[in-house]
Amino acid sequence: MADTVFSKIIARTIPARIEYEDDLCMAFHDVSPQAPVHVLLIPKQPIRSLAAVQEADSPLMGHLIVVATQLALRLGLENGYRVVINCGCDGGQSVDHLHVHLLGGRSLAWPPG
Numbered sequence: 001m002a003d004t005v006f007s008k009i010i011a012r013t014i015p016a017r018i019e020y021e022d023d024l025c026m027a028f029h030d031v032s033p034q035a036p037v038h039v040l041l042i043p044k045q046p047i048r049s050l051a052a053v054q055e056a057d058s059p060l061m062g063h064l065i066v067v068a069t070q071l072a073l074r075l076g077l078e079n080g081y082r083v084v085i086n087c088g089c090d091g092g093q094s095v096d097h098l099h100v101h102l103l104g105g106r107s108l109a110w111p112p113g
């Protein structure tokens with residue numbers, strides 16, 4: 001898989017506001033936040049997109065969701081939040097490294113654009 005801006009953040013060759021890290025994943029603040037809290041959670045394993053996820057990735061995907069809920073608590077999103085994974089062109093994915101958006105801190109409209 002080609003190097004992306006996110007693999008460079010994992011390698012710490014470009015800076016990011018890192019909020020959380022463990023052996024499997026890293027979370028950092030989005031450079032162009034769409035809400036008062038906008039964190040991206042990425043697996044360290046470079047999976048291209050949600051469409052590339054395999055059955056064997058189930059524990060990793062579960063871990064990402066659990067960490068997202070823990071980050072939401074830590075970041076004070078007790079009124080609720082949104083967890084989004086954009087996939088492919090029509091899904092609005094712009095970085096080819098699977099990432100979970102955690103958005104909150106304001107009331108979020110539905111449906112998305």
Ligand code: AMP
Pocket residue numbers: 005016028029030031032033040085086092093094095
């Ligand atoms: P998506 O459109 O779902 O692929 O989301 C990609 C997200 O990555 C966007 O919200 C961008 O603002 C964010 N992003 C791109 N480059 C960086 C960076 N260097 N640091 C933090 N967030 C970034």
